[in-house]
Amino acid sequence: MHFDAFDRYHEKDSRLHRLDPRVKAVITIACILSNALLPDGAWIAFLFAFIFLLALNVVSRLGIAYTLKRSLIALPFALIAFSVLFSTPGNPLSMFHFLMWDFTITDAGLLRFVSILIRSWLSVQMAILLVAVTRFPDLVHALAHLRVPPILTTIIAFLYRYLFVLTDEVFRLLRARESRSAASAAQRSGGGVLWRAKVAGDMAGQLFLRSYERSDRIYNAMLSRGYAGHMYTLNPHEMKPGDYFAAAFAVAFIFIIQILGRF
Amino acid sequence: MPITHAENKFIAPRSECEGDVLQVRDLYFSYPDGHAALNGVSLNLCGGDKVALVGPNGAGKSTLMLHLNGILNGRGEIEIGGRRLTRDNLPVIRAMVGLVFQNPDDQLFSPTVFEDVAFGPLHMGLPEEEVRARVDAALEAVRMSSYRDRLSHHLSVGEKKRIAIATVLSMKPSLLVLDEPSAGLDPRARRTLINLLRELPITMLVSTHDMKLVQELFPRTIVMDEGKVVADGLTMEILDDEALLTAHGLEKP
Amino acid sequence: MPITHAENKFIAPRSECEGDVLQVRDLYFSYPDGHAALNGVSLNLCGGDKVALVGPNGAGKSTLMLHLNGILNGRGEIEIGGRRLTRDNLPVIRAMVGLVFQNPDDQLFSPTVFEDVAFGPLHMGLPEEEVRARVDAALEAVRMSSYRDRLSHHLSVGEKKRIAIATVLSMKPSLLVLDEPSAGLDPRARRTLINLLRELPITMLVSTHDMKLVQELFPRTIVMDEGKVVADGLTMEILDDEALLTAHGLEKP
Amino acid sequence: MLYSPAPLHIPENFLSLAVSAACWVVTILTLSLAISKTNKSLGERQIPLMGIMAAFIFAAQMINFPVAGGTSGHLLGGVLAAVILGPWAGMLVMTAVIALQALLFQDGGLSVMGANILNMGLVTAAIGYGLYRLVSNRSRKVKLAAIGFAAWLSVLAGALFTSLQIWLSGNADLKIIVPVMLFIHALIGVGDALITVAAISFIMRTRPDLLGEESESAKGGQGWVWVGVAVTLLVVLLSPFASADPDGLERVATDLGFIGQAQLSPFQIIPDYTVPFLGQTALSTVIAGVIGAIVVGLVAYLIGRGVKAKSQAAGSK
Numbered sequence A: 001m002h003f004d005a006f007d008r009y010h011e012k013d014s015r016l017h018r019l020d021p022r023v024k025a026v027i028t029i030a031c032i033l034s035n036a037l038l039p040d041g042a043w044i045a046f047l048f049a050f051i052f053l054l055a056l057n058v059v060s061r062l063g064i065a066y067t068l069k070r071s072l073i074a075l076p077f078a079l080i081a082f083s084v085l086f087s088t089p090g091n092p093l094s095m096f097h098f099l100m101w102d103f104t105i106t107d108a109g110l111l112r113f114v115s116i117l118i119r120s121w122l123s124v125q126m127a128i129l130l131v132a133v134t135r136f137p138d139l140v141h142a143l144a145h146l147r148v149p150p151i152l153t154t155i156i157a158f159l160y161r162y163l164f165v166l167t168d169e170v171f172r173l174l175r176a177r178e179s180r181s182a183a184s185a186a187q188r189s190g191g192g193v194l195w196r197a198k199v200a201g202d203m204a205g206q207l208f209l210r211s212y213e214r215s216d217r218i219y220n221a222m223l224s225r226g227y228a229g230h231m232y233t234l235n236p237h238e239m240k241p242g243d244y245f246a247a248a249f250a251v252a253f254i255f256i257i258q259i260l261g262r263f
Numbered sequence B, C: 001m002p003i004t005h006a007e008n009k010f011i012a013p014r015s016e017c018e019g020d021v022l023q024v025r026d027l028y029f030s031y032p033d034g035h036a037a038l039n040g041v042s043l044n045l046c047g048g049d050k051v052a053l054v055g056p057n058g059a060g061k062s063t064l065m066l067h068l069n070g071i072l073n074g075r076g077e078i079e080i081g082g083r084r085l086t087r088d089n090l091p092v093i094r095a096m097v098g099l100v101f102q103n104p105d106d107q108l109f110s111p112t113v114f115e116d117v118a119f120g121p122l123h124m125g126l127p128e129e130e131v132r133a134r135v136d137a138a139l140e141a142v143r144m145s146s147y148r149d150r151l152s153h154h155l156s157v158g159e160k161k162r163i164a165i166a167t168v169l170s171m172k173p174s175l176l177v178l179d180e181p182s183a184g185l186d187p188r189a190r191r192t193l194i195n196l197l198r199e200l201p202i203t204m205l206v207s208t209h210d211m212k213l214v215q216e217l218f219p220r221t222i223v224m225d226e227g228k229v230v231a232d233g234l235t236m237e238i239l240d241d242e243a244l245l246t247a248h249g250l251e252k253p
Numbered sequence D: 001m002l003y004s005p006a007p008l009h010i011p012e013n014f015l016s017l018a019v020s021a022a023c024w025v026v027t028i029l030t031l032s033l034a035i036s037k038t039n040k041s042l043g044e045r046q047i048p049l050m051g052i053m054a055a056f057i058f059a060a061q062m063i064n065f066p067v068a069g070g071t072s073g074h075l076l077g078g079v080l081a082a083v084i085l086g087p088w089a090g091m092l093v094m095t096a097v098i099a100l101q102a103l104l105f106q107d108g109g110l111s112v113m114g115a116n117i118l119n120m121g122l123v124t125a126a127i128g129y130g131l132y133r134l135v136s137n138r139s140r141k142v143k144l145a146a147i148g149f150a151a152w153l154s155v156l157a158g159a160l161f162t163s164l165q166i167w168l169s170g171n172a173d174l175k176i177i178v179p180v181m182l183f184i185h186a187l188i189g190v191g192d193a194l195i196t197v198a199a200i201s202f203i204m205r206t207r208p209d210l211l212g213e214e215s216e217s218a219k220g221g222q223g224w225v226w227v228g229v230a231v232t233l234l235v236v237l238l239s240p241f242a243s244a245d246p247d248g249l250e251r252v253a254t255d256l257g258f259i260g261q262a263q264l265s266p267f268q269i270i271p272d273y274t275v276p277f278l279g280q281t282a283l284s285t286v287i288a289g290v291i292g293a294i295v296v297g298l299v300a301y302l303i304g305r306g307v308k309a310k311s312q313a314a315g316s317k
């Protein structure tokens, strides 16, 4: 089985793919912060941020609507915010009655709701683009260079490597349970909820033991190749003039968006 | 001569009966990533048949087996014991087809041997008496009765393999489907397994890379490659057909 | 006649040399739970030797291998290239003994192939230039140069296996120790591996259950059972000794 | 569904900058403490172990069991991680899991990651380990019961913290979000609790050494009992109050100066700070937020110090 489905990286050869991962990470975070700083209803700024995204999509050769399509999965979560529709003071737009409550949608509420959604949606797309054009190990390197503590980046690197091994293992366990989830014609099948929960817990316990023992074997493998408590890696990234230029360009653009957002 | 075949046409199954235990007709399946793993598989199995399924890595053997109790759903028809496999009768079919995975660690998820073997019967909603009786009978059949209360985690590979077989025997299947049962066993454990399979009075379909096992145990062999059945016939004849073996990355034992 | 042995006495190694690459003398080891896995193992390996280590599950093969580069510490003496293995020269010894585990997923723990193969040389403290050169040479040796920047988890088992061997070749070991290298490979991938091992100009000790691999590749075989070396001799002779094979759960290929 | 729909993940830009920043500060302070603690006690074996354990938690979140009507119970894992790895390592492992979910799957945003780590990693580990530690000398049954309760409560706590953060950001109505979130997560928490208890009991049966006296999980100080009980009390007292009397909570918050009336920015401690050109609201919010966050962080740090001192005192006895 291959759960490569977890990999969000898209192999292409583009300027964006070749950009230094540190630059990509910093620009992404800057854009997300910039979105957060934009006031409600800064339509022009939202529009420019969106155009910036589309342009990046094109440069990445993933297709102009790449992040657009991917972002739709993340949107339903955004509905948590729907209650601001009613709770923000302002001029009533429409009113309705549900069960025992009256709900009033205000103009300020609508403005705020739509702004929250747009900000969140723009930011999600930036993050999607980042992982689509940066291989995850490079991203982890970037994090290490950006002063994320080594213990965390090392854990994340191991996590990423064994994600695939262990999720495969889980899928096989689930599959085994499914294939024995049988019924006979006569009886009610399935067992009680508590029993089913116990079986799921047993599976988690199994998985834990195997993971634990695997970590022992990996530790042995590391020892036999000279590990003595410190992880060394070669630094495969060097900033080139193009990287500085791209960073400067992005910062300038973000600055312009911020100005536009305030008129 | 076995019936060998390179193109996509229908292959008449060797077996004389009509396939009273299993009939697969024109099964196609592609994985979500677009890889076409099965390209029109047809085969029949009759009561008492013991059939080997061989072929190189990636031939589609495991994929086919996962179809036989409805874990995967391809296009085509599958009948088990004369009953068409559909979404509605899936649970009943699963009681009829006992599927044992290659790695026993995938099969065993409970802390003790007893709990694992009891999972199937319990899920079928059988009364406690019956469950206990079936567990005992299944462990007896694989000669592991004394392991009833052991932790499955601490068993050797060969022991785990036998317990894995017991976990499906306890459901009294009419067809036993084993995916590479001998992988990773030392010669002694392998021998014990071969004897066990020989004695079990059940129809079985067994995928394997172990050509020696094929030669010893199975009168009939099905060869798959690239998602198709490319040969189906007497094991003796297939193992004698050098050209066929080489063409599909196999070797004489 | 190979030298076979049932009791606990010292077994004269077959090899004519004095064991210039590896000498193990009277090695005893018990796991923390009290299980005695090694009960006085002695063996010698000389430059250029290719030796198979066979025996049933639980014989102590893996345990012995873990001693050869000091991951486990039993009672007894181990000399690698004439140097006594002690706590102090562990790093040097680990550069001399390349240990490859059975499951490549345990061996390849870095996200990319390059980082994995570079791990050993980097931890030996070599300069960057040298590290890169060694990585290239090691990947070349297993014919996987084009996989340099691939992600390890995307590889097939056969590919992973070869990369796992490269990860220790990059440390330029004088002794290569492989634990069940052919398990789980289909005949074609197995063939590729056999050719690779045949060509590597390095002393190697290989544990396996695959008697056909033993026959094809190794002039000399060591048989272990219950933590002891029970036979050490020419592969031909050992494989002809039916009584020996049966007594230790082995089979002729 | 490829991976577990962990419902607590706050989406990108869903918190105001001030609240995000405050959460980041608390999270970073706690994590630095966790890192220095683990680095100190860290055997070299610990590195691969923690990495694999993170992958384990991630994978285990996909294990489910059917409940009824197509719904299923899931494991969230915070308490499980804390109990088997000890509190500090548990926190780091959960942090790695949450970071990876945000980076790779956009499951929870980057800007709000501080909050997500706080809610799902830190609070859950504190409750889980604290309550487990409280009964560490008792029988197996009592331990399992405590772990189950802790797991359930930790999910509730995460939901409560999440709701409050969203509300403080002005992005939801307290009257709606608190009861809805608490209700949903009271159910989800039962799933987490059942699986956690079964998994721990499995480990107790098969590898008792991993949870015994000598294990990693026994190394957390007695101080955790205080932390655990304190967070538990906070949640137990706040939840009914917040869901039954949200007006009350709102009034308290206003009185404390957390919330302005029409203004949605919390922390209006420095109301008139203006910078030409950038405009008044945004920047003053940020700066006020940062100051507020530092205050909160400082308080958290002092509490941590106090607990540490106490636990050392307890340890030296």
Ligand SMILES: Nc1ncnc2c1ncn2[C@@H]1O[C@H](COP(=O)(O)OP(=O)(O)OP(=O)(O)O)[C@@H](O)[C@H]1O
Binding pocket: A001, A002, B031, B032, B033, B035, B036, B037, B055, B056, B057, B058, B059, B060, B061, B062, B063, B064, C186
């Ligand atoms: N989950 C999956 N997603 C995509 N492709 C898959 C998946 N599982 C298997 N495949 C592909 O489908 C084909 C058939 O795989 P299958 O596992 O059925 O082969 P097999 O005959 O059982 O091989 P083996 O002898 O190695 O077990 C292979 O090319 C494989 O790479």
Ligand SMILES: Nc1ncnc2c1ncn2[C@@H]1O[C@H](COP(=O)(O)OP(=O)(O)OP(=O)(O)O)[C@@H](O)[C@H]1O
Binding pocket: B186, C031, C032, C033, C035, C036, C037, C055, C056, C057, C058, C059, C060, C061, C062, C063, C064
């Ligand atoms: N970590 C451990 N703790 C306790 N006992 C162990 C441990 N690892 C192995 N053993 C036991 O030590 C003995 C030797 O095990 P070892 O793995 O060396 O055998 P092996 O010859 O490699 O077998 P196989 O062919 O199955 O790989 C076995 O009885 C095994 O159960």
Ligand SMILES: [Mg+2]
Binding pocket: B061, B062, B063, B179
């Ligand atoms: Mg297969």
Ligand SMILES: [Mg+2]
Binding pocket: C061, C062, C063, C179
């Ligand atoms: Mg072994």
